[in-house]
Every structure is written in structure tokens, then in C-alpha cells.
Amino acid sequence: MPAQPPDKTCASCGRRIEWRKKWARSWDEVKYCGSACRSRKVRPVDEQLSETILSLLAARAAGATICPSEAARAVAAGSEPDPEAWRDLMEPARRAARRLVDSGEVEITQGGKVVDPSTAKGPIRVRRVR
Structure with a gap:
């Protein structure tokens, strides 16, 4: 039995892509974990959220964390008049x-400990790499 190839991360959702036997011949071309991510890809709002997360962290102390909702609120505030639009982000x-x-x-992180982003459930915090 051949060795399993190295792990990959989905270009859209950032989760670990689980190797599937049907991808054995095309593993190098696999970029997305499934059809939903393949159709969604990375949109301009996704790039804006990434930039906002980094800018929010840059404005904080070295070990400080942010909640993803802070980035969602900042992006929604600049584009939507609806005060609840951030929830969709x-x-x-x-x-x-x-x-x-x-x-x-x-x-x-969850509870101050670094967690695997592919399996984290519930509230998370984001911090710069130490």
C-alpha cells in the first residue's frame, strides 16, 4: 500500500483536506475540500476579512487576541447600513x-490554548503567532 501524501489545506475554508482514494492520481491538483468550497472560492470580501484580522491584531499588544466577530463587524460597518449584517460575515x-x-x-485559540483550526468548534480567538 502506497504511503499517504502530505496534508493539504483547502484554499477556500482553510480546513485540512482529507485524502481520498479517488484523488490518488490528481492529488497535486486538488485545491478544495469539496464542491461547496470549489464553487465559493475566495471572494473579495474574504480577502477584506483577512486584511481586517491582520490590521486589528497589529493595533493590539503582542499577545492580545481578537474575536472573528470584530473583523466581521468592521467589514460590515463599511459596506452595509444594516446593523446586523455582520452576522452573515x-x-x-x-x-x-x-x-x-x-x-x-x-x-x-480556545481557552487560551492553541487548537487545530480544522476541528475547532464553538467560540474561537485569533492571535499573532508567538
């Missing part, structure tokens, strides 16, 4: 944080 903000983890720029 929560999952995109979490995806942006996971992509930043993959690039090595931030860490995702």
Missing part, C-alpha cells in the same frame, strides 16, 4: 482566520 471571518493559520500568520 461570521463564517467567512472564521474561514479567513483558518486561511491565515495555514499561511503561518496567526493562531486560533
Whole structure:
């Protein structure tokens, strides 16, 4: 049995892509974990959320954290008059944080401990890599 290839991260959601036997011949071309991510890709608002997360962290002390909702609120405040529009940006903000983890720029924590972004459930915090 051949060795399993190295892990990959989805270009859209930032989660770990689980190797599947059907991808054995095309593993190098696999970029997305599924059809939903393949159709969503990375939109301009996703890039804006990533930039906002980094700018919010840059304005904080070295070990400080932010909640993804802070980035969602900042992006929504600049584009939508609806005060609740930020809620629709929560999952995109979490995806942006996971992509930043993959690039090595931030860490995702729960209860002050670094967690795997692919399996983290519930409230998370984002901080710069120490």
C-alpha cells in the first residue's frame, strides 16, 4: 500500500483536506475540500476579512487576541447600513482566520490554548503567532 501524501489545506475554508482514494492520481491538483468550497472560492470580501484580522491584531499588544466577530463587524460597518449584517460575515471571518493559520500568520485559540483550526468548534480567538 502506497504511503499517504502530505496534508493539504483547502484554499477556500482553510480546513485540512482529507485524502481520498479517488484523488490518488490528481492529488497535486486538488485545491478544495469539496464542491461547496470549489464553487465559493475566495471572494473579495474574504480577502477584506483577512486584511481586517491582520490590521486589528497589529493595533493590539503582542499577545492580545481578537474575536472573528470584530473583523466581521468592521467589514460590515463599511459596506452595509444594516446593523446586523455582520452576522452573515461570521463564517467567512472564521474561514479567513483558518486561511491565515495555514499561511503561518496567526493562531486560533480556545481557552487560551492553541487548537487545530480544522476541528475547532464553538467560540474561537485569533492571535499573532508567538
